Amino acid sequence: MEFMLVVVLLWTTIFVFLSTLVYRWIFSSKDQQVPRGPSALPIIGHLHLLGPNLHRSFHQLSLHYGPLLHLRLGSVPCVVASTPELAREFLKTNELSFSSRKLTPAIKLVTYDASFAFAPYGPFWKFIKKLATQELLGSTNLRNFEKIRKMEVHAFLSDLMRKAKVGEEVNVTEEIMNLANNIISQMMFSLRCSDGESDQAQQARTVIREVTEIFGEFDVSDIIGFGGSLDLQGIRKRAKNIHTRYDTLLERIISDREILRSAKRLQNKEDGGSNEANDFLDMLLDTMENQTSEVKVTRNNIKAVILDFFTAATDTTSIAIEWALVELINNPRVLEKAQEEINKVVEGKHRLAEESDTPHLPYIQAIIKETLRLHPPIPMLIRKSVNECNVAGSKIPAHALLFVNIWSIGRNEKYWENPLEFRPERFLEPNGDGDPSRIRDIKGHHFELLPFGTGRRGCPGMSLAILELPNILALILQCFDFEVPTLHAGKTEGTGLDMAERPGLTAPRANDLICRLKSRIDHPLNILSSPQSQDMF
Numbered sequence: 151m152e153f154m155l156v157v158v159l160l161w162t163t164i165f166v167f168l169s170t171l172v173y174r175w176i177f178s179s180k181d182q183q184v185p186r187g188p189s190a191l192p193i194i195g196h197l198h199l200l201g202p203n204l205h206r207s208f209h210q211l212s213l214h215y216g217p218l219l220h221l222r223l224g225s226v227p228c229v230v231a232s233t234p235e236l237a238r239e240f241l242k243t244n245e246l247s248f249s250s251r252k253l254t255p256a257i258k259l260v261t262y263d264a265s266f267a268f269a270p271y272g273p274f275w276k277f278i279k280k281l282a283t284q285e286l287l288g289s290t291n292l293r294n295f296e297k298i299r300k301m302e303v304h305a306f307l308s309d310l311m312r313k314a315k316v317g318e319e320v321n322v323t324e325e326i327m328n329l330a331n332n333i334i335s336q337m338m339f340s341l342r343c344s345d346g347e348s349d350q351a352q353q354a355r356t357v358i359r360e361v362t363e364i365f366g367e368f369d370v371s372d373i374i375g376f377g378g379s380l381d382l383q384g385i386r387k388r389a390k391n392i393h394t395r396y397d398t399l400l401e402r403i404i405s406d407r408e409i410l411r412s413a414k415r416l417q418n419k420e421d422g423g424s425n426e427a428n429d430f431l432d433m434l435l436d437t438m439e440n441q442t443s444e445v446k447v448t449r450n451n452i453k454a455v456i457l458d459f460f461t462a463a464t465d466t467t468s469i470a471i472e473w474a475l476v477e478l479i480n481n482p483r484v485l486e487k488a489q490e491e492i493n494k495v496v497e498g499k500h501r502l503a504e505e506s507d508t509p510h511l512p513y514i515q516a517i518i519k520e521t522l523r524l525h526p527p528i529p530m531l532i533r534k535s536v537n538e539c540n541v542a543g544s545k546i547p548a549h550a551l552l553f554v555n556i557w558s559i560g561r562n563e564k565y566w567e568n569p570l571e572f573r574p575e576r577f578l579e580p581n582g583d584g585d586p587s588r589i590r591d592i593k594g595h596h597f598e599l600l601p602f603g604t605g606r607r608g609c610p611g612m613s614l615a616i617l618e619l620p621n622i623l624a625l626i627l628q629c630f631d632f633e634v635p636t637l638h639a640g641k642t643e644g645t646g647l648d649m650a651e652r653p654g655l656t657a658p659r660a661n662d663l664i665c666r667l668k669s670r671i672d673h674p675l676n677i678l679s680s681p682q683s684q685d686m687f
């Protein structure tokens with residue numbers, strides 16, 4: 151036993167010594183300036199400096215050490231960039247070097263090691279990207295699905311109106327998540343997650359939250375370099391559990407669809423009808439069955455890609471709407487101005503806001519931008535270098551992790567006047583030089599504001615989000631006023647709703663938004679349509 155201990159200690163000492171040498175060698179080039187950073191500890195590097203909300207820890211470190219930080223997380227070299235200029239250097243000037251993401255053991259386990267969002271920049275990624283942007287999220291499909299989005303939003307509003315009528319408390323966070331969930335599942339597999347009452351609907355929401363949480367965690371056993379089979383924090387055990395639950399949900403949906411497809415084929419053979427693809431699941435199954443497809447898509451790929459889109463679309467959209475509502479409840483002047491704009495444009499109580507009203511609701515659009523500036527649902531763009539490169543005068547080794555801290559950039563007073571103030575008007579004013587074309591947009595062209603990322607690896611769901619977010623917000627504000635209990639979880643008396651965030655890959659509010667709603671519409675049922683589709687569970 152003692153002998154074993156001596157051997158382990160000896161190996162650990164040799165490992166620390168060698169890794170320090172390698173680390174110094176990598177970053178010792180005399181003609182390259184190494185990004186600044188605090189001193190690292192042996193083995194763990196800078197892990198001890200990081201709190202649960204990584205973007206906040208990095209922000210604090212960059213205030214002290216400058217906007218380009220070099221850190222070591224265990225054995226993994228990392229760079230953190232916290233200005234628009236650096237974001238441009240990494241994501242535009244050196245785009246191809248930073249067009250991949252890091253696969254952690256947890257991500258591999260949950261996503262069958264077959265994901266699109268974590269795939270290297272290569273043929274599989276390009277194939278799914280094309281399918282997603284031209285078909286699922288292409289302009290024709292987005293237009294075709296407008297009716298479905300409208301029905302889903304109306305179902306959501308009518309549920310809230312029922313609760314408002316009887317004075318029931320509403321968990322707005324959960325309701326919005328259901329809505330986002332229903333919209334994306336309708337688009338992907340023509341099913342809805344139901345009204346949220348079934349166990350399985352609840353399971354689907356829980357899995358999504360758990361996925362984004364676990365993807366944002368650092369697996370110490372993985373990053374200190376010698377923990378191949380260790381699972382010090384139990385992350386891999388949790389990942390396997392999430393994977394199993396998700397797999398059960400998805401297998402059921404895919405098997406049902408396969409039965410339906412066989413029946414349709416039989417029918418088509420009999421009556422000579424066509425066999426065209428309907429939704430994303432059909433498109434993916436068609437590709438899997440097509441022996442001559444340019445890229446081989448497996449059943450695991452299908453499940454992983456569905457998980458990618460399902461989680462990416464549900465969590466981000468609902469987080470953005472919730473932060474917008476919380477900011478509005480805390481800023482009654484902005485809320486009043488927004489409701490006035492809606493009343494004027496959609497003539498208050500005769501009809502509900504439509505997506506086509508959005509261009510006439512500039513203040514609502516500005517509220518969305520201001521929300522995404524202060525509370526980007528994905529607070530950091532995380533990429534991996536595929537080769538050694540020089541960026542902003544610094545040598546970045548191959549396989550280094552890059553964090554572009556968009557949360558920090560949105561709060562930097564060098565780029566935003568009174569950055570902590572929630573002031574949507576800033577998006578309606580030209581930047582002091584009278585040129586309206588310089589008003590910052592959120593589409594990845596202005597590096598001060600990158601809520602959807604930028605370039606090839608930028609968010610493929612941006613067009614859908616840009617349609618959904620202002621419309622859903624406008625409808626909630628048109629239909630309801632909010633009554634937040636004075637002393638409720640997430641509210642401190644006199645100081646408004648709290649702004650604490652939950653850790654993870656995304657940054658949702660830590661406490662659910664729970665409040666009573668007061669209807670602002672006299673005869674809501676006359677102007678609401680209802681959903682007509684099969685429930686998912």
Ligand code: HEM
Binds near residue numbers: 334470
């Ligand atoms: C408020 C809404 C949303 C926000 C703020 C958001 C934000 C982001 C960000 C920051 C990224 C990483 C970009 C980068 O690395 O440059 C991303 C990637 C992604 N998003 Fe979104 N997103 C939203 C909605 C959606 C929707 C509605 C979908 C699907 C319908 C979606 C699907 C994806 C996928 C699949 C990726 C991975 C892309 C890749 O790796 O190539 N997102 N999103």
